[in-house]
Amino acid sequence: MIRQLLRGAARAAVSAGAAAANTTLESRTKADPSTDWLTVPAASWTVESAYAFCERFALQHQENYPVASRFVPMEMRPHLLALYAFARAADDFADEPAYAGKRGEALDTWQTELDRCFHGEASHPIFIALADTIEKRNLPLPPFDDLLSAFRMDLEVRRYASFASLRGYTARSAEPVGRLLLSLFGYNDPELVRFADEISTALQLANFWQDLASDAARDHIYIPAEDLHFFGVTEAEVKALKMTPELRHLVRFEVARTRAHFEKGRPLLRRVGPDLRLELSLIWLLGMTLLDRIEEADFDIFSHRPTVRRRDQALVLARAAKHWALDFDVKSLRKFFT
Numbered sequence: 001m002i003r004q005l006l007r008g009a010a011r012a013a014v015s016a017g018a019a020a021a022n023t024t025l026e027s028r029t030k031a032d033p034s035t036d037w038l039t040v041p042a043a044s045w046t047v048e049s050a051y052a053f054c055e056r057f058a059l060q061h062q063e064n065y066p067v068a069s070r071f072v073p074m075e076m077r078p079h080l081l082a083l084y085a086f087a088r089a090a091d092d093f094a095d096e097p098a099y100a101g102k103r104g105e106a107l108d109t110w111q112t113e114l115d116r117c118f119h120g121e122a123s124h125p126i127f128i129a130l131a132d133t134i135e136k137r138n139l140p141l142p143p144f145d146d147l148l149s150a151f152r153m154d155l156e157v158r159r160y161a162s163f164a165s166l167r168g169y170t171a172r173s174a175e176p177v178g179r180l181l182l183s184l185f186g187y188n189d190p191e192l193v194r195f196a197d198e199i200s201t202a203l204q205l206a207n208f209w210q211d212l213a214s215d216a217a218r219d220h221i222y223i224p225a226e227d228l229h230f231f232g233v234t235e236a237e238v239k240a241l242k243m244t245p246e247l248r249h250l251v252r253f254e255v256a257r258t259r260a261h262f263e264k265g266r267p268l269l270r271r272v273g274p275d276l277r278l279e280l281s282l283i284w285l286l287g288m289t290l291l292d293r294i295e296e297a298d299f300d301i302f303s304h305r306p307t308v309r310r311r312d313q314a315l316v317l318a319r320a321a322k323h324w325a326l327d328f329d330v331k332s333l334r335k336f337f338t
Contacts, residue, residue: 036098037089038106040124050128051078054085057126061088072279079137079184082129086114087147087177089126094151103155111148137184143176150176154220163224163257167201174204185276192272198265199280203287205258209251209294212301213241223254243300251299255291262288289315 037057045053058081072080093099093106117127118134118141133139150173160166178196182188208215208222215222216239228235231250238247262284269281286308293306 037092037126038099038109043125045123045125045128047128047132050125050132051082053125054078054081054129057081057085057089073275076184076275078129079133080181082126082133083180083184085126086130086144090148090151094154104152107148107151107155111145114144114148133184137186139180139183143180143183146172146176158220160222160224162226166222166224170201170204171197174200181276182272185272187272187276189271192268195265195268195271198261199268199284199287200265202258202261202265203283205254205261206287206290209254209258209301210290210306212238212251213305216241223250227253241302243302248299251294251301255294255299259288259291262291 040053043049055078090107090110093103093110099106113122113124113127116122117131120131122128122131150169153169153172157169160169175197178200179193182192182196212223219239221235221238223233223238227250228238231253232246233244233250237244266284269277269284272280289308290306293308294301297304297306
């Protein structure tokens with residue numbers, strides 16, 4: 001799913017036509033932290049070159065989950081990359097050091113670009129691609145606005161009193177991503193949306209627990225205050241980045257609750273068609289595998305940041321293939337990690 005859902009090691013893929021539109025993409029490898037995705041040199045951007053720009057953006061970001069992998073139809077990959085670029089760039093504005101001191105201004109600019117995009121006046125390449133995706137896939141505006149409002153919340157809200165208030169945040173930061181993904185593939189059944197909301201929330205919660213140390217270091221604690229109080233853990237103990245028995249019990253509880261949300265959303269995996277089924281299965285299994293890694297570390301997320309390892313990805317692919325054998329393409333498996 002696009003922002004917190006699509007964070008991983010799989011390389012993005014885009015159609016050969018879009019890739020050929022920008023020959024500078026041939027040399028891209030590692031992320032360039034100096035790249036300013038907000039300010040793009042003026043150019044005569046075509047839709048094709050705009051999609052290629054989104055591919056370059058995706059390739060310069062590391063994620064836990066597949067971004068437009070080869071398991072989705074080729075014609076859908078550019079649209080996924082456009083959605084990803086929009087959301088991940090806004091995430092950078094809210095989090096990356098390069099935008100310190102100008103985060104609000106950057107998000108305001110992104111909101112203006114979004115408004116212009118929906119009025120057919122896009123000039124930034126990400127929004128030129130996004131406008132094409134919105135038109136071709138008939139995507140609604142509210143989820144995009146919700147995402148930007150969530151990034152603004154990140155600039156102002158650093159604590160959550162209850163799990164209900166945290167869910168209020170994920171309703172803007174996570175659920176719109178799953179809803180956009182479903183809309184992109186033409187799934188609009190309200191029951192499917194409910195399942196997608198659960199998976200989207202679970203994926204973001206898993207990322208919160210994975211990044212508990214780095215978030216606490218920047219004075220951002222996503223563990224609800226009511227949970228801290230119940231388990232007898234203070235904010236000072238969390239920010240000290242030292243595991244205590246009480247904190248270990250707390251993380252165990254949060255992981256169990258997150259698993260429950262994954263399970264609530266699991267029916268979605270069998271309700272969508274072959275065009276999205278394997279991709280969603282991979283994302284779901286990788287999210288659960290991340291929780292496995294946290295559990296295997298005895299919930300000590302301070303000594304070592306839990307990650308989904310390369311061999312984990314291979315096992316997840318095998319499990320997904322077993323579940324969806326009728327839709328599985330062996331050639332796609334060989335290409336997935338190339």
